[in-house]
Amino acid sequence: MTSHGARGGQSAAWGDAQASGTPTVGWFVRRSALWVSIMVLALVLACTLYGFASQVGANDVRGVPKAPPPEFKV
DSSP states (O other): OOOTTOOOHHHHHHHHHHHHOSOOHHHHHHHHHHHHHHHHHHHHHHHHHHHHHHHHHHHHHHTSOSSOOOOOOO
16 A cells, blocks of 8 residues: 555554664563563463373372282293
8 A cells, every 4th residue: 555655654663663772661571571471371381280190190000009910820
């Protein structure tokens, strides 16, 4: 779409953001909050998976006999 010599809104906003060159405090806080939330979510999912796997594994181990069955010789 041609706009008779005016810059597009998106490209103008991007150009202004790149003109400063230094990230602002707000940008850093938002980026840090994003990464912290991703890491906390990953940690919660890992702990949940570990807990579920350990419960399932513990139930399987309880069913295993302590001594091997005797061998029958013919």
